[in-house]
Amino acid sequence: MEYNYNQISDEIRQFTRKAATLWLAFMTCASLLTGVLYLLEILPAAALWSLLWFIPVSAILAFIMHLYRKDTMLLARKQQISIMAYHAKQALNTLQQHFPDTFVSDCHIKMCYLVKKGIDAEAAIARLGCNVETYNALVLSFLKDSNKLEDELFDLMHADTLAQYAAKAHVLRVKANELGITSLTDTAFFHEIEAYAGALDVVQDNWKKLSFELDESYDALSEYIKSIGLSNNHISFNMWGKQLQEAFQALEVYDTCKAKRILSELVKYPFDADLTNALRGLIASIDEIMA
Numbered sequence: 001m002e003y004n005y006n007q008i009s010d011e012i013r014q015f016t017r018k019a020a021t022l023w024l025a026f027m028t029c030a031s032l033l034t035g036v037l038y039l040l041e042i043l044p045a046a047a048l049w050s051l052l053w054f055i056p057v058s059a060i061l062a063f064i065m066h067l068y069r070k071d072t073m074l075l076a077r078k079q080q081i082s083i084m085a086y087h088a089k090q091a092l093n094t095l096q097q098h099f100p101d102t103f104v105s106d107c108h109i110k111m112c113y114l115v116k117k118g119i120d121a122e123a124a125i126a127r128l129g130c131n132v133e134t135y136n137a138l139v140l141s142f143l144k145d146s147n148k149l150e151d152e153l154f155d156l157m158h159a160d161t162l163a164q165y166a167a168k169a170h171v172l173r174v175k176a177n178e179l180g181i182t183s184l185t186d187t188a189f190f191h192e193i194e195a196y197a198g199a200l201d202v203v204q205d206n207w208k209k210l211s212f213e214l215d216e217s218y219d220a221l222s223e224y225i226k227s228i229g230l231s232n233n234h235i236s237f238n239m240w241g242k243q244l245q246e247a248f249q250a251l252e253v254y255d256t257c258k259a260k261r262i263l264s265e266l267v268k269y270p271f272d273a274d275l276t277n278a279l280r281g282l283i284a285s286i287d288e289i290m291a
Helices: 002-039 045-098 103-116 121-127 132-155 159-179 182-196 200-205 207-227 237-252 256-266 273-290
Strands: none
Touching (some): 045 237, 103 121, 121 159, 132 159, 182 207, 200 207
């Protein structure tokens, strides 16, 4: 940020020097030349009337100064945005550091409900490197795709499409195993093996069990997601922080449109009232400066 501030200050001084030097040099040289030639009697007194051409020249130079002034104002706005982004970044970083990280502990508490439903969520999280947010993302993905996957399995339950049925059962088994749904994992594996073996009758006879366990898992995971306040458009706090840093980087290179777009999306996820209010204030400041 300090580099950007110095760079902008140098550019402003450079524009100012150019405008002042051009103005003074041109007017001074023209006046001195005319005066010296008149004193040397090279030019008659009537030649002094030629100085009237200073009028259109002055207008032209004033126009040039106006252009420099516009550039200077734009740079000043950019400088203000950079300074504002720096201070906002410091303030928001402080808020993030003091932000109570109770979300993970809340998730572990609510997972007791999943255990009662036969879903070993803790073991699944351990396989994911103890990353609760990754587990929650997998749950959301499962809830989004399970109904479609069940319909596809049912439609493929025919003699000539058992190979595709087995492939879909494999997908279901992997998803269930990732989430710690032991019974559904075993049932899906059974269907996968029997389908590859061409045992259509066995697959059909056990379809109700697979469908029941899939529905039961869907209901249990839906209740879990609702209990921790997530939805399909959820964004993790870590991802929220990364996007916030991206918005600050956009401000530092004066890309206010990109920064405002990201910040406007981030305020839709109210992790904390202070953070949300700070972001709204930052958006309002951008609008005020660029107005």
